[in-house]
Every structure is written in C-alpha cells, then in structure tokens.
Amino acid sequence: MPCLYITTNLNLDGIDTDPIFSEATTAISKIIGKPEKFVMVLLKSSVPISFEGNKEPAAYGEIISMGGIDKQVKKKLIDTLGTILQSKLSIPRTRFFLKVFDTTAFPTRSKI
Structure with missing residues (x-):
C-alpha cells in the first residue's frame, strides 16, 4: 500500500483539499502501478517550516511503498x-521536498 504524507506550513482551514487528495491518489496509483484502493494520502497543515532560510509557502512529503519504485x-x-x-496550493515546485522510500529495497531477516 503506497502512503503519501504531506506536511505544509500553509493554513488549509477553509480550503477545499479534496482535489489534492483525489489527484495525488490517482497519480500515485498510475505512477507506481498499484490500485487506487490501496493508496493512502495524509495532509497536515499549519506546521512551522523554514526552507531556504524563510517561512514562505513550502511543503515536505514522504511516500512509502511496498515495491514499484525505481529511479x-x-x-x-x-x-x-x-x-x-x-497548482492547488501555489507552493512553488522548488519549495517542495519529497522523500521516497520503497520497503522492498531492504532485505528482511528471517527469525530462527
């Protein structure tokens, strides 16, 4: 199940965030190749973020998936x-950082 967690310093109270959830879900499903029903998207707002030494609109994201991620x-x-x-929040692409993690990239150890 791919999970996207986005944190932004913007206050999203009163903002229709449904398009963000639906577009991100569809994009992740298509790009990673997993059904939409397995994609989870979390969006947290009003988190203090300093990027490039200022607090202008910015976002940090993490996406975790069990397989399907390559370069x-x-x-x-x-x-x-x-x-x-x-397009949805006017956060410049240069002020968005995404950490991508594939859980299958690391071998698991079996218990004896």
Whole structure:
C-alpha cells in the first residue's frame, strides 16, 4: 500500500483539499502501478517550516511503498506531486521536498 504524507506550513482551514487528495491518489496509483484502493494520502497543515532560510509557502512529503519504485518512478512522483501542490496550493515546485522510500529495497531477516 503506497502512503503519501504531506506536511505544509500553509493554513488549509477553509480550503477545499479534496482535489489534492483525489489527484495525488490517482497519480500515485498510475505512477507506481498499484490500485487506487490501496493508496493512502495524509495532509497536515499549519506546521512551522523554514526552507531556504524563510517561512514562505513550502511543503515536505514522504511516500512509502511496498515495491514499484525505481529511479524513473521516483523522478515522476517528485515531478507530478510538485505540480499538484503548485497548482492547488501555489507552493512553488522548488519549495517542495519529497522523500521516497520503497520497503522492498531492504532485505528482511528471517527469525530462527
């Protein structure tokens, strides 16, 4: 199940965030290749964030998936999610940082 967690310093009270959830869900599903019913999106606002030494609109995101992420997918996720935040919240793409994590990239140890 891919999970996207976005934190922003913007106050989103009174803002219709439904388009962010739906566009991000669809984009993640298509890019990673997982059904939309398995995609989770969390959005937290009004978090103090300083980026480039100032507190202008910015966002930090983390996406975690069990498989489906390679170099090309990572680049497409960063580009697409940055575009969504820029178009829906006016957060410049240069003020969005996305951490991408694939849980299958690390071998698991079996218990004896």
